Amino acid sequence: MNRCRLVCLVSLLFSLVACHEEKQASSSPRPPGKASYGDAIVVGSIGEPSTLLPLLASDSASRDVAGEIYNGLVRYDKNLKLEGDLAERWEISRDGLTITFHLRKGVKWHDGQPFTSRDVLYTYRITIDPKTPTAYAEDFKQVKRAEAPDPFTFRVTYAKPFAPALESWGVAILPAHLLEGKDITKSELARQPVGTGPYRIKEWVAGQKLVLESNHDYYEGRPYIDRYVYRIIPDTATMYMELKAGGLDMMGLTPVQYQRQTTTNEFLSRFNKYRYPASAYTYLGYNLRHPLFSDRRVRQALTSAINKDEIVQGVQLGMGQVAHGPYKPGTWPYNPKVKDFPYDPARARVLLAEAGWRERNGDGILVKDGKPFSFTILTNQGNDQRLKCALIIQQRLKKVGIEVKIRTIEWASFLKNFIDKGDFQAVLLGWTIGQDPDLYDVWHSSKTGPKELNFVGYKNAEMDRLIERGRGTFDQEERRRCYFRIQEILAEDQPYTFLYVPDALPVVSARFRGIEPAPAGIMHNFIRWYVPKNEQVY
Amino acid sequence: MLSYLAKRLLLMIPLLVGITIITFGVIHLAPGEPVEMQVAMNPKVSAEARERLRKFYELDKPLHVQYGKWVSRLVRLDFGRSFAPDGRPVITKIRERLPVTISLNLIVLILEFALAIPIGVMAATHRDGPLDRWTTVFVFLGFATPLFWLSLILMYLFGVKLGWLPISGLHSLGYEVHGLWWQVGDLTKHLVIPISVATFGSLAGLSRYMRTGMIEVLGQDYIMTARAKGLPERVVIYRHALRNALLPAITILGLSVPGLIGGSVIFESIFAIPGMGKLFMDGVMARDYPLVMGVLVIGAVLTLLGNLLADLAYAVADPRIRHGRERAL
């Protein structure tokens, strides 16, 4: 759904969705017990959802909660393959232009009304309505025609084949019977949503908590856990103490918490910890319009001078892995053969010398045309991990004769004054890795304009062709070939130094059973989690 | 008296206009628009979608037009709708948060007065003695301690280590099913740490004020006279001196009124108490202009009214004071 949104101020570690491949579930085994209904799960979040009309929301808290309330036509299963959700199945026409969804029958909205193709059509229309203040109209604008021939069939036709199209129908379908003809921006449904999902809203106490209760008529069956409580705890230190004191059942741990603070037997008997790569990477991006970085050898040298292992160790305490490209290790578009430049300061010096940078002034700083090699890394304020990362890089680059300054800037002005204007030398930021591997927005040369996401200004004709070919076909083999090649190009060109993919480190109270870590993380079978009767607390 | 009141009230209007213009200017000057905050770095958003959002929030109009529209709504007491995606009226959002903030602040204020006045009087009557010195250190300690530091230590100690008190929030989960007394007890347990810490932090100002006032009064002629008459020291202090020394406390009370609706964002974040401070901070960070303006205007009006109230109360309590007197801090 969100293909590659920049990881914002909120650290990714607190996001539990869209994760991949479990590595270790250090559980002290408790007997599985008998699956039974009842109990509640209390989840902590640093932010409060803004609205439960997903069309209008763009924050992760809103997405988390809305995910339990609504369904889309399709969704990613635990192995990150698209499967039918409200659509039982679908067909793609031979020319790749038309998708026909066959909707599930007997699905009911929380208010008892039946779900039909009218709801899908409404969701499509309200999304592309110019009066709707939504951020998500773009994918649907590719649609040439949308029609609902009967209550359980929905058909869309595209102007040209568009691979991310299928995924885009994973958006939450809204109830037409409650919204049609009304102003969606003033709708009560923002606070009192009506969906088709496994949970329905029971109570929303502003600033404190949201309480969802299980939907007994859910089409996949009644969820075992009766209530899902979403507590808003803005401070991470408090959140951790709440977890320890038993006030929370689930949260994301920081690497230090995971490795050093939650290792006692007492803790491990009460909680299960999970660990798997998160769908995100951190990178050092170079402004390719800047003369300092226009030479590829310089960028290769910078990557050689940076010890990525040290960064994973220092920033993540080893809870993560070195990144070589924009995909998550183990996913289908990831090319395991591609390795970029390993840590090798001697090679970095050679490359820099080739590019004309030599030490002349005896101060250890490289010089070319009378100018010292000095640049500033910008990163956003409030993200400690990125700052530490920058500090480690600063120290390493100094050893090869490059002076680095670090500046942290508040998010809003960071975007406005630096990124949008292209007024920066290097940035330390992160992207989330979407399920669909399309890279159009971040790497295509047509996206280098102001306020666009290829803000480093990367332009490569071969890359453009590959990106276009990759998104223009539904053939996964064909797409894989494109993305494999793309990773080779990026590894050679080094427009970014890809740094690391952090691990997601969720922890869940040991009374919850039925958790199955999978490439998609742990939340994929949430409705099948249960607490044996004798251990229920709420 | 009435004309004085009218004059003061009239004077508030230009002040308010000044405040709104400065605020409006400052938040619009700050980089980043609400639209940016919602959609920045999101590849799904086209330039056209941004414009659509800007139009929706009327950010495409010139600044003075936006201000004019905002003021014309304000005079009808309409604070507008929040720029957050839920688009709810600002006044609703404020109303949700106010009861918690006001109740907490009121409790702290009452405790502050109940503790600081005796401390100040005691310090004054035992002037320069050990009691005076140590209470001084005590109240200053409250002021000198970073409160979030103290709070977290107490939370860890009583919440995690000893398990005596809950850590954050206002209620335990599922408190609704219990009886009233259980609920009151539950709420009390949740509030022990935050209220103790907040009260501890607030003692310095008033108690020092009381001490100064009391010492001053004790040096006055009529106290000498009372002592000379042979009245017992207790009567001198509590009947004669205290009454006059309490006058400045009234001023402080008046000045505390606007503070009642203001919450500390740090405090609220740490204890996960949904109050005005967090609402305001989130508003500023998200560039939710109508919300920020709304909170500030209400705060400014209350501040001005509080000042007025303090002056009036003082004038009523002490007729010697002429109107328009300037308060020293």
Place this chain on the structure above:
Amino acid sequence: MTRRDSYLQDVVWRRFRANRFAMAGGMVVVALFVLSILAPFITPYEPNSLDAYHVLLPPSFAHWFGTDEVGRDVFTRMLYGAQISLKVGFVAIGIATLIGTVVGLVAGYYGGWLDSLLMRFVDIMFCFPTFFLILAVIALLEPSIWYIMLIIGLTGWMGVARLVRAEVLSIRERDYVLAARVIGCSDLRIIFRHILPNAVGPVLVYATLGIAGAILTESSLSFLGIGVPPPTPSWGNILASGKEFLEFAWWLFLFPGLAIMVTVLSYYLVGEGIRDAIDPRFSSRR
């Protein structure tokens, strides 16, 4: 005149010295100054040199206050942080005092519409939560230690202004000022020779307390992530990042908090000591 001054100073100093708590505070303040200035000679470490392989070490002989999550020596960072925190306090309050004194003098001495105008402006400034002003300005300017100082200064001068104005109003009508005016002294001379010296005491007290306040403000801003930008160490940002390690690496949280507490308390005791010492009403009965 001079003899009276030195006599007064004598009395003030004797009174201050008699106050043991104020003296203790004074010693802490001085000691801290010395320590922070001598930081490079006291500690062998650099405040910002990382060591990814020696992180979160508990206090030991090599690292008195342990190391932090990226392997920096906490004691070293606290020493250098003291420099920064004190600098923030002094510069910020210097700015506030300067602006406040000028505004207060002008308003009090000249009175009339100028006075009204300036005081209404003070009223307006008082209506804003300081935090909002700071936040707005920080959003406008890029965060740097200098802006933090400037901002705390620019949002903290109103109290001084009222204080000085009140002082000026009470002195303005005194005989010796009237006399000076009659014999044709210039405004500037009257202000600097006759009015300002009398206002110095209260302003000094206010400034001492203000420095303590600024150190606290900086720590609050750091908590919100808008204080002195790391990696530059300040007590505020050391403390704020230490809160995540409260349970496990207590040394990252305890020491900076204690340092802030003791320092701010010391400044307060000194400020109060000066206030008591210079105020004739408080001349001890003993």
